[in-house]
Amino acid sequence: MTLPRVFYVLFLFVIFTLTIVFTNYHNLSSKHRFDDDNQHEQHRSKNEIDSDIIDNDIGNRHQNNTKLMGTIEKLHNEIEQLRLRLEQIETKNNFQSSKIVTNRKFFQKTKLLPYSEKKRILITGGAGFVGSHLLDRLLSDGHEVIVADNFYTGRRSNIEHWLGHPNFELLHHDIVNPLYVEVDEIYHLASPASPPHYMMNAVKTIKTNTMGTINMLGLAKRVGARILVASTSEIYGDPDVHPQSESYWGNVNPIGPRSCYDEGKRVAEALTYAYAKQENLSVRVARIFNTYGPRMHANDGRVVSNFISQAIQSKPLSIYGNGNQTRSFQYISDLIEGLVRLMESNYSRPINLGNPDEYTIQKFADIVLNLVHRDNEKIQHNKDDDNRFMQPYSYHHHHHIEYLPAKQDDPRRRRPDIKLALQILHWYPNITLIDGLAKTIDYFRLELKRSLEERKKTILN
């Protein structure tokens, strides 16, 4: 505000000075003209001349005064206009600063979408690992997002950077109960996803995936929204077919420890297609394979978080079985891109989203150890030497791995066939395991540091 005001004052000062200079100059030139005239009229009588001089002088002064009055009036008008403009700028500024005070913080930049393109989107389970990244993406794209979460495994810290944003709304809600909101699209992700979490309350896991899914399909039907249901590679069970394509029906133990999740998700898919057929609902189903990245739970018992936490704390890495079982790991940003593309596509059958690079658990352990210890030794990451991290980790190898009995119903091989996603969505994962793991390791280090500091504070208090 101060800068324009200085300009206005300078502007007024320059106009005022110019007016004075102009007036003086005019007086002087009139006087000179008068002197010249005087010489030419020497033959006239002194009285006549005197009266002419006085008349001229009065005339000139009158003319000058009128001009000056005109200029002053013009300046007055200009000042009044500038004052009004200042008032407008001040009002706008006050409005903006009051908005900032209300929000009390600055947010990551979001796109400004025209009303016709802006959607209102519901994410169930939006405070979880996948949901919170999807929230970041949809808000950044300029949409309005409602998150419904019961915080069973979700965390406020995953989404707190959006609290107070005008396009974001958080509902503490358990989807086993009906939900009434007006939305254009629903990403239905609510469900615990890791074995220790979903086994902790198996009945609740089944309820969330069946009753919760019915509630969300019912909501989609009521408001005419398109719904994307997050399914899982677990519906293939311990697969007899490798790699797993969408046409494979799976090999699931219906009464095993994982069945609450595996069968829960299979029912969720069955419900989705029943609604699509019977109620003409617009549906999308993503069969998500093992995904990792920042914000995943450090204690979710899955291999990525287990290995990274153990390696950072210099504990031996736990391998269940002989380590020859395989997994493929997809980085979170690849999954989010796939989910958004699937929602926007016009394909309504299930689609696999995963990274087809397959690793034995033994090899994966070596990669994690190489990366974590590279960080410890402060070795710079050079893209050309990714291969180095793939080599067996040799330093005191036996101290770094602990072999435990294999888990019941643990799939032996897991690798997505993603031809369909490539063909329909033009989607292919593009984050390498080394890059993705490096980012995840950085996140886990920070989390570990934060939790140690919190523990210290609690002890001191």
Ligand SMILES: NC(=O)c1ccc[n+]([C@@H]2O[C@H](COP(=O)([O-])OP(=O)(O)OC[C@H]3O[C@@H](n4cnc5c(N)ncnc54)[C@H](O)[C@@H]3O)[C@@H](O)[C@H]2O)c1
């Ligand atoms: N992360 C993966 O590797 C992976 C793999 C396959 C499928 N998926 C699917 O993706 C979805 C998200 O998984 P994630 O890894 O983000 O798990 P997550 O546990 O981090 O997130 C799940 C979210 O759902 C919420 N939730 C659970 N039950 C709920 C209920 N009854 N009502 C409301 N909210 C509830 C949790 O509080 C949490 O915020 C899940 O449906 C999961 O089955 C994930």
